Amino acid sequence: MQFIRRLYDQFSSLLRELAKFGIVGAVAFIVDWGSTNLLRYVVELGPLTSKTFATVLAATLAYLANRYWTWRHREKSGLAREYFLFFVLNGIGLLISLLIIGFVEYTLKMTDPLSYNVSLVIGTALGTLFRYWSYKKWVFLPPELPPVDPHTGLPEAGPADEQPPQRGAHPLPGPQLPPVTGAETSANGNSPGITPVR
Numbered sequence: 001m002q003f004i005r006r007l008y009d010q011f012s013s014l015l016r017e018l019a020k021f022g023i024v025g026a027v028a029f030i031v032d033w034g035s036t037n038l039l040r041y042v043v044e045l046g047p048l049t050s051k052t053f054a055t056v057l058a059a060t061l062a063y064l065a066n067r068y069w070t071w072r073h074r075e076k077s078g079l080a081r082e083y084f085l086f087f088v089l090n091g092i093g094l095l096i097s098l099l100i101i102g103f104v105e106y107t108l109k110m111t112d113p114l115s116y117n118v119s120l121v122i123g124t125a126l127g128t129l130f131r132y133w134s135y136k137k138w139v140f141l142p143p144e145l146p147p148v149d150p151h152t153g154l155p156e157a158g159p160a161d162e163q164p165p166q167r168g169a170h171p172l173p174g175p176q177l178p179p180v181t182g183a184e185t186s187a188n189g190n191s192p193g194i195t196p197v198r
Contacts, residue, residue, distance in 0.1 A: 020070040024062055025128055032058035036120060037113075047105050047116060048098055055097070059090040071140035082139050089134040096130060097123030 035054035039045045063086045100123035104110050
Protein backbone atom coordinates (compact mmCIF):
# COMPACT_ATOMS: atom_id res chain seq x y z
CA MET A 1 0.00 0.00 0.00
CA GLN A 2 2.87 2.36 0.82
CA PHE A 3 4.44 1.61 -2.58
CA ILE A 4 1.19 2.56 -4.36
CA ARG A 5 0.95 5.76 -2.30
CA ARG A 6 4.57 6.69 -3.15
CA LEU A 7 3.97 5.90 -6.83
CA TYR A 8 0.82 8.04 -6.83
CA ASP A 9 2.68 10.95 -5.18
CA GLN A 10 5.48 10.81 -7.75
CA PHE A 11 3.07 10.46 -10.67
CA SER A 12 0.80 13.29 -9.51
CA SER A 13 3.84 15.50 -8.89
CA LEU A 14 5.09 14.80 -12.42
CA LEU A 15 1.63 15.54 -13.86
CA ARG A 16 1.44 18.87 -12.00
CA GLU A 17 4.93 19.75 -13.21
CA LEU A 18 4.08 18.83 -16.80
CA ALA A 19 0.83 20.84 -16.61
CA LYS A 20 2.66 23.95 -15.37
CA PHE A 21 5.42 23.51 -17.95
CA GLY A 22 2.73 23.09 -20.62
CA ILE A 23 0.92 26.28 -19.59
CA VAL A 24 4.17 28.26 -19.56
CA GLY A 25 5.09 26.70 -22.90
CA ALA A 26 1.70 27.60 -24.41
CA VAL A 27 2.00 31.24 -23.33
CA ALA A 28 5.61 31.38 -24.56
CA PHE A 29 4.53 29.79 -27.84
CA ILE A 30 1.85 32.45 -28.37
CA VAL A 31 4.43 35.18 -27.68
CA ASP A 32 6.96 33.44 -29.94
CA TRP A 33 4.51 32.74 -32.76
CA GLY A 34 2.89 36.18 -32.64
CA SER A 35 6.22 38.02 -32.47
CA THR A 36 7.70 35.91 -35.27
CA ASN A 37 4.79 36.62 -37.61
CA LEU A 38 4.77 40.30 -36.65
CA LEU A 39 8.48 40.65 -37.39
CA ARG A 40 8.27 38.51 -40.54
CA TYR A 41 5.20 39.95 -42.25
CA VAL A 42 4.73 43.43 -40.73
CA VAL A 43 8.29 44.57 -40.00
CA GLU A 44 9.47 42.40 -42.93
CA LEU A 45 12.58 40.90 -41.37
CA GLY A 46 13.99 37.65 -42.72
CA PRO A 47 12.44 34.31 -41.66
CA LEU A 48 15.38 33.26 -39.45
CA THR A 49 15.97 36.72 -37.96
CA SER A 50 12.28 37.01 -37.05
CA LYS A 51 12.34 33.66 -35.31
CA THR A 52 15.57 34.48 -33.42
CA PHE A 53 14.30 37.78 -31.96
CA ALA A 54 10.94 36.27 -31.04
CA THR A 55 12.60 33.31 -29.34
CA VAL A 56 14.78 35.55 -27.14
CA LEU A 57 11.65 37.39 -25.97
CA ALA A 58 9.65 34.19 -25.38
CA ALA A 59 12.59 32.47 -23.66
CA THR A 60 12.98 35.30 -21.15
CA LEU A 61 9.30 35.05 -20.29
CA ALA A 62 9.53 31.24 -20.06
CA TYR A 63 12.59 31.38 -17.79
CA LEU A 64 10.90 33.68 -15.27
CA ALA A 65 7.66 31.65 -15.28
CA ASN A 66 9.45 28.30 -14.96
CA ARG A 67 11.81 29.51 -12.22
CA TYR A 68 9.14 31.15 -10.06
CA TRP A 69 6.21 28.85 -10.78
CA THR A 70 6.91 25.48 -12.47
CA TRP A 71 10.13 24.63 -10.59
CA ARG A 72 10.06 27.06 -7.68
CA HIS A 73 10.57 24.12 -5.26
CA ARG A 74 13.84 23.16 -6.93
CA GLU A 75 17.33 24.27 -5.93
CA LYS A 76 18.21 27.87 -6.74
CA SER A 77 21.78 27.61 -8.02
CA GLY A 78 22.32 31.28 -8.84
CA LEU A 79 20.42 33.53 -11.22
CA ALA A 80 23.42 34.17 -13.47
CA ARG A 81 24.22 30.46 -13.87
CA GLU A 82 20.60 29.45 -14.43
CA TYR A 83 19.93 32.25 -16.89
CA PHE A 84 23.13 31.50 -18.84
CA LEU A 85 22.38 27.75 -19.04
CA PHE A 86 18.75 28.46 -19.85
CA PHE A 87 19.74 30.55 -22.86
CA VAL A 88 22.38 28.08 -24.01
CA LEU A 89 19.77 25.31 -23.98
CA ASN A 90 17.21 27.62 -25.60
CA GLY A 91 19.82 28.33 -28.25
CA ILE A 92 19.96 24.61 -29.03
CA GLY A 93 16.14 24.50 -29.10
CA LEU A 94 16.18 27.54 -31.40
CA LEU A 95 18.70 25.84 -33.67
CA ILE A 96 16.30 22.90 -34.06
CA SER A 97 13.54 25.34 -35.12
CA LEU A 98 15.82 27.26 -37.47
CA LEU A 99 16.94 24.07 -39.21
CA ILE A 100 13.35 23.13 -39.94
CA ILE A 101 12.35 26.65 -41.02
CA GLY A 102 15.47 26.96 -43.17
CA PHE A 103 14.81 23.57 -44.78
CA VAL A 104 11.23 24.55 -45.67
CA GLU A 105 12.10 28.11 -46.81
CA TYR A 106 15.39 27.57 -48.65
CA THR A 107 15.52 23.90 -49.63
CA LEU A 108 11.86 23.19 -50.39
CA LYS A 109 11.30 26.81 -51.57
CA MET A 110 7.96 26.95 -49.73
CA THR A 111 7.79 30.62 -48.73
CA ASP A 112 4.04 31.10 -48.21
CA PRO A 113 2.74 32.00 -44.71
CA LEU A 114 1.07 28.60 -44.19
CA SER A 115 4.28 26.63 -44.87
CA TYR A 116 6.23 29.04 -42.66
CA ASN A 117 3.82 28.60 -39.76
CA VAL A 118 3.68 24.81 -40.13
CA SER A 119 7.49 24.66 -39.98
CA LEU A 120 7.37 27.03 -37.01
CA VAL A 121 4.99 24.72 -35.09
CA ILE A 122 7.00 21.56 -35.87
CA GLY A 123 10.31 23.20 -34.93
CA THR A 124 8.87 24.61 -31.71
CA ALA A 125 7.41 21.23 -30.71
CA LEU A 126 10.73 19.43 -31.19
CA GLY A 127 12.61 22.22 -29.42
CA THR A 128 10.16 22.08 -26.50
CA LEU A 129 10.80 18.37 -25.95
CA PHE A 130 14.52 19.07 -25.78
CA ARG A 131 14.00 22.04 -23.45
CA TYR A 132 11.87 20.12 -20.95
CA TRP A 133 14.45 17.36 -20.64
CA SER A 134 17.44 19.71 -20.47
CA TYR A 135 15.91 22.21 -18.00
CA LYS A 136 15.28 19.45 -15.48
CA LYS A 137 18.74 17.99 -15.97
CA TRP A 138 20.92 21.10 -15.93
CA VAL A 139 19.02 24.29 -15.01
CA PHE A 140 16.42 23.65 -12.30
CA LEU A 141 18.21 21.11 -10.10
CA PRO A 142 16.44 18.82 -7.61
CA PRO A 143 16.57 20.17 -4.03
CA GLU A 144 18.43 17.11 -2.68
CA LEU A 145 21.52 17.81 -4.80
CA PRO A 146 24.32 19.90 -3.25
CA PRO A 147 24.14 23.63 -4.00
CA VAL A 148 26.05 24.82 -7.04
CA ASP A 149 28.65 27.60 -6.92
CA PRO A 150 27.24 30.37 -9.20
CA HIS A 151 30.73 31.37 -10.36
CA THR A 152 32.12 27.96 -11.31
CA GLY A 153 28.94 25.95 -11.93
CA LEU A 154 30.39 23.15 -9.76
CA PRO A 155 28.83 21.68 -6.60
CA GLU A 156 29.84 23.58 -3.47
CA ALA A 157 31.95 21.77 -0.87
CA GLY A 158 29.98 20.45 2.08
CA PRO A 159 31.11 20.63 5.73
CA ALA A 160 32.76 17.20 5.49
CA ASP A 161 34.78 18.31 2.46
CA GLU A 162 36.11 21.42 4.18
CA GLN A 163 37.81 19.68 7.13
CA PRO A 164 41.30 18.36 6.37
CA PRO A 165 41.98 14.79 7.55
CA GLN A 166 43.68 14.60 10.95
CA ARG A 167 47.26 13.37 11.09
CA GLY A 168 47.49 9.68 11.90
CA ALA A 169 43.77 9.14 11.46
CA HIS A 170 42.71 5.88 9.82
CA PRO A 171 39.58 5.63 7.68
CA LEU A 172 38.49 2.43 9.44
CA PRO A 173 39.08 1.60 13.11
CA GLY A 174 41.28 -1.41 13.82
CA PRO A 175 40.14 -4.45 15.83
CA GLN A 176 39.31 -3.64 19.41
CA LEU A 177 40.31 -5.98 22.28
CA PRO A 178 37.80 -6.44 25.07
CA PRO A 179 38.73 -4.66 28.30
CA VAL A 180 40.24 -6.75 31.05
CA THR A 181 38.06 -6.88 34.15
CA GLY A 182 39.05 -7.79 37.69
CA ALA A 183 37.42 -11.23 37.43
CA GLU A 184 39.67 -12.18 34.53
CA THR A 185 42.96 -11.53 36.35
CA SER A 186 44.76 -14.38 38.05
CA ALA A 187 45.95 -14.49 41.61
CA ASN A 188 49.40 -13.11 40.71
CA GLY A 189 47.73 -10.00 39.11
CA ASN A 190 48.38 -10.98 35.48
CA SER A 191 45.80 -11.48 32.79
CA PRO A 192 45.08 -15.10 31.81
CA GLY A 193 47.33 -16.42 29.09
CA ILE A 194 50.08 -13.84 29.77
CA THR A 195 53.25 -15.27 31.23
CA PRO A 196 55.27 -12.81 33.32
CA VAL A 197 58.80 -12.15 32.13
CA ARG A 198 61.44 -13.26 34.67
